Each structure stands twice: as structure tokens, then as C-alpha cells.
Amino acid sequence: MPGPATPAAQLEARIHDRSATVGVIGLGYVGLPLLRAFFQAGFRVVGFDIDDQKIQMLRRGDSYLKHLGTDFVQAMAKSDRFTATSDPQALGIADAIILCVPTPLGKHGEPDMSFIEKSTAMVAKVLRKGQLVSLESTTYPGTTRGDCQPILDATGLKAGVDYFLAFSPEREDPGRKDHSTQSIPKLVGGVDPESGRLATMLYAAAIQKVVPVDNAEVAEAAKLLENIYRCVNIALVNELKPVLAAMGIDIWKVIDAAKTKPFGFQAFYPGPGLGGHCIPIDPYYLTWKAREFGHHTRFIELAGEINHAMPHYVVARAVEGLNEFGKPMRGSKVLVIGLAYKPDVDDVRETPAAEIIKLLFEHGAKVQYHDPHVPLFAGMRKYMEYRMHSVPLTPANVREADCVLIVTDHAAVDWKLIGAHARLVVDSRNAMAKAGPIAGKYLQA
Numbered sequence: 001m002p003g004p005a006t007p008a009a010q011l012e013a014r015i016h017d018r019s020a021t022v023g024v025i026g027l028g029y030v031g032l033p034l035l036r037a038f039f040q041a042g043f044r045v046v047g048f049d050i051d052d053q054k055i056q057m058l059r060r061g062d063s064y065l066k067h068l069g070t071d072f073v074q075a076m077a078k079s080d081r082f083t084a085t086s087d088p089q090a091l092g093i094a095d096a097i098i099l100c101v102p103t104p105l106g107k108h109g110e111p112d113m114s115f116i117e118k119s120t121a122m123v124a125k126v127l128r129k130g131q132l133v134s135l136e137s138t139t140y141p142g143t144t145r146g147d148c149q150p151i152l153d154a155t156g157l158k159a160g161v162d163y164f165l166a167f168s169p170e171r172e173d174p175g176r177k178d179h180s181t182q183s184i185p186k187l188v189g190g191v192d193p194e195s196g197r198l199a200t201m202l203y204a205a206a207i208q209k210v211v212p213v214d215n216a217e218v219a220e221a222a223k224l225l226e227n228i229y230r231c232v233n234i235a236l237v238n239e240l241k242p243v244l245a246a247m248g249i250d251i252w253k254v255i256d257a258a259k260t261k262p263f264g265f266q267a268f269y270p271g272p273g274l275g276g277h278c279i280p281i282d283p284y285y286l287t288w289k290a291r292e293f294g295h296h297t298r299f300i301e302l303a304g305e306i307n308h309a310m311p312h313y314v315v316a317r318a319v320e321g322l323n324e325f326g327k328p329m330r331g332s333k334v335l336v337i338g339l340a341y342k343p344d345v346d347d348v349r350e351t352p353a354a355e356i357i358k359l360l361f362e363h364g365a366k367v368q369y370h371d372p373h374v375p376l377f378a379g380m381r382k383y384m385e386y387r388m389h390s391v392p393l394t395p396a397n398v399r400e401a402d403c404v405l406i407v408t409d410h411a412a413v414d415w416k417l418i419g420a421h422a423r424l425v426v427d428s429r430n431a432m433a434k435a436g437p438i439a440g441k442y443l444q445a
Contacts, residue, residue, distance in 0.1 A: 027084075042081075066373070132163070166188055224285060240254075318426045344373070406428055
């Protein structure tokens with residue numbers, strides 16, 4: 001008679017017949033859409049988060065990420081295939097546990113691995129034979145094998161035999177309409193071939209296209225390359241912006257002209273600085289790790305310097321505009337349009353608007369903001385003192401402002417109203433290009 005099935009065979013069978021339970025740790029902009037994908041694929045899902053308010057909202061069928069809608073949350077809340085919990089012991093029933101936790105930078109630009117390490121330690125407490133663990137948090141190459149695996153191996157279980165470990169980088173883009181978690185190709189790399197095979201099988205059950213790579217390190221490095229590519233190209237156009245402005249040339253028109261070339265060029269656009277969890281942070285994970293191997297990533301660091309300087313350039317342009325009216329920034333009323341880091345979402349992670357608002361206050365300005373998606377700015381890390389509420393976008397509020405400073409170009413903003421009533425518009429997004437005539441003074445920033 002054949003012996004008992006191996007842990008790998010048992011997991012494979014459960015993935016194949018959709019009887020596996022998938023646990024997701026961290027129910028934010030990455031974890032919640034991923035939880036939805038596996039639920040919609042027919043799996044039982046367990047969502048874990050330390051924020052009990054999120055858990056209670058999910059249990060009620062309420063969504064705290066508005067761009068995702070509410071239908072799927074309501075469907076999950078009514079289903080016996082869904083559990084939302086803040087109890088780590090509940091993850092013990094999961095056959096696969098996926099970590100979607102933050103990877104911020106520390107005070108000195110070093111990677112903060114505490115969320116990954118604590119989450120992995122939490123998984124280790126419930127780890128059993130036949131479980132698959134997958135890390136999705138963006139980090140430096142070697143994290144899955146060098147940081148997570150030792151914590152899990154300390155249980156006495158062996159990776160690739162008793163349990164399985166892989167890395168599959170998140171590729172979420174909040175607010176994007178043309179792609180979803182299910183449609184974005186998924187990279188998967190295991191710390192060993194069997195882990196990679198089983199992780200690929202799991203993701204393929206919920207994602208349309210899964211791309212297996214040689215190992216976890218290739219997947220980790222690929223994610224960094226994706227974001228470094230964007231960071232460097234955004235820095236290029238951000239560097240060109242003030243240069244061309246000094247020449248009286250509109251950079252947005254230059255980019256539109258250049259992108260008519262059907263090969264060898266991809267359009268990137270300047271802005272007020274970088275935002276979101278990925279591009280302002282992820283390149284520095286490789287910069288930090290490169291030093292361990294005796295390399296200095298000058299190109300990446302230069303791009304970071306340029307992008308991080310953009311809030312200062314935007315505020316300087318506002319100062320220039322006010323000076324032309326004979327007004328100093330100190331005491332002037334500035335209405336900031338847009339707090340989210342990108343259009344049409346409520347995501348304020350690493351938003352350059354926070355730094356711009358801080359600089360405006362430091363210059364002595366009287367600052368208000370309007371954002372139809374962010375009614376309250378409760379502060380974040382070094383911006384905790386700037387707690388503010390969005391003000392209505394009315395003709396009176398626009399007329400009362402000495403300067404209207406555009407940081408985020410939400411589609412819901414009435415740009416024609418701003419054009420008709422603002423005395424001075426400083427535009428870091430080219431938002432006013434299609435707004436029609438502008439009654440007051442207009443400056444690109």
C-alpha cells in the first residue's frame with residue numbers, strides 16, 4: 001500500500017480542488033485586493049490585520065478603500081468562506097499565508113524590516129507541515145531566504161519539504177481602471193524549486209497570468225527594477241522641467257511631441273514629487289543592500305535627490321508668483337488642490353502634498369486644502385502636527401486665496417471654476433491645460 005501523501009502532495013491537492021484556505025496578513029492597498037482575488041476564485045479566505053477597525057468594517061461589509069468599491073466586501077461578509085480577524089491564531093487553519101505588510105524606511109533612510117520580521121514570527125507560531133508562506137512586501141534581494149526563512153526554520157520544519165516559502169511581489173496601482181489584481185501578471189520565485197512550483201500553482205488559481213522565475217531573489221530584484229525604472233525616468237523629466245521653463249518651453253508639450261515616436265521612448269511626466277508606498281521608498285532598499293557588497297548606486301541616489309527636491313521647487317514657484325503681485329509668502333492665503341499622491345484615489349501614503357504643506361507653513365503662509373477624496377488629513381509620521389480638513393471648492397474660497405497651488409489633478413475637481421476665479425494658479429500637474437481660459441496669473445511648477 002502507498003504511504004501517506006507528502007506535505008507537498010497534500011497542499012497541491014487542496015489547491016487543485018479549491019479546498020485550501022488562503023490567509024492574507026495586512027489588509028491594505030495590496031492585501032485586500034489579493035484577498036478578493038482568492039475569494040472570487042473560490043477559496044476560503046482569512047484576512048488578518050492588527051487594525052481592529054478595519055476588521056469590524058469588513059465584517060459589516062463596509063469598504064475602507066473606496067476605489068475598490070463595496071460589492072465584493074458585502075459579498076465576502078455574507079459568505080461562510082470569509083473570516084476577518086485580528087487574532088493571529090486564526091491563521092493556523094490557513095494552508096497558504098501571504099504577507100502584505102509595509103516596508104517603510106527608517107529615520108536615516110535604512111530599510112525598516114520590523115513589519116516583515118514580526119509578521120514572519122507570528123506565522124512561525126502557527127506554522128505546520130504542508131503550509132505555504134509567500135512574502136509580497138517589496139524589499140531588498142535576499143530577504144525571503146535570509147530574513148524570513150531562518151525565523152520559520154527555527155520551528156524545526158524544513159523549507160521545501162515540510163513547509164514552502166516563496167516571494168511574489170505586489171504590483172498594485174490604486175485607482176487604475178484598466179488592470180486589476182487578477183489581470184496583472186504575477187512573478188513568483190521560491191527559495192527552492194518545490195516552493196516555487198507550489199506558489200506558482202496557488203497564484204495561478206486566482207491570477208490570469210503567473211510568471212515563475214528561477215528563485216526568490218530574481219523576483220525580489222525584478223520588483224525593485226520596476227520601481228527604480230520609474231523613479232529614474234520621473235527624475236529625468238523633473239530635472240528638465242525647470243530647465244525648459246527657464247527657456248520658455250512647456251515640458252508637457254515637449255513630452256507629448258516626443259511620445260509620437262512609436263519606439264525607443266516611453267512618456268513619463270513631471271510632478272510635485274514622488275508619492276505612494278513604492279517609488280519614493282523601494283529604490284533605497286537596493287541602495288542600502290548594495291553597500292553590503294561594496295557598491296554605491298549613484299544613479300539611483302541622484303534620481304532620489306532630484307525627485308525629493310521637487311516640493312521645494314513647487315513652493316519656490318508659488319513664492320515667485322506671489323512676488324509678482326508684491327506679496328510675500330508670509331501671511332498669504334494658499335489653497336492647495338489635492339492631497340492624495342495620485343489622481344482619483346484617497347491614498348496619501350508618502351504624498352508630496354504633505355511636504356509642500358509643511359514648507360508653506362514654514363514660510364508663514366495660511367494654508368487650506370481641497371481634496372474631494374481626502375476629507376481629513378490626520379498627519380503622518382513627521383507631518384503629525386498638520387491636521388486639517390478639506391474645504392469646499394467654491395468661488396468664494398478660490399477668490400479669497402492669494403495662490404491656488406495644484407498638487408493633484410483629480411478628475412472630480414472643477415478646474416474651470418479655478419480658472420475663472422483664481423488670482424494666481426501655480427500648477428504642478430498641467431491640470432489647467434484643458435480648463436479653458438484662466439482669468440488670473442498662471443505659472444507651471
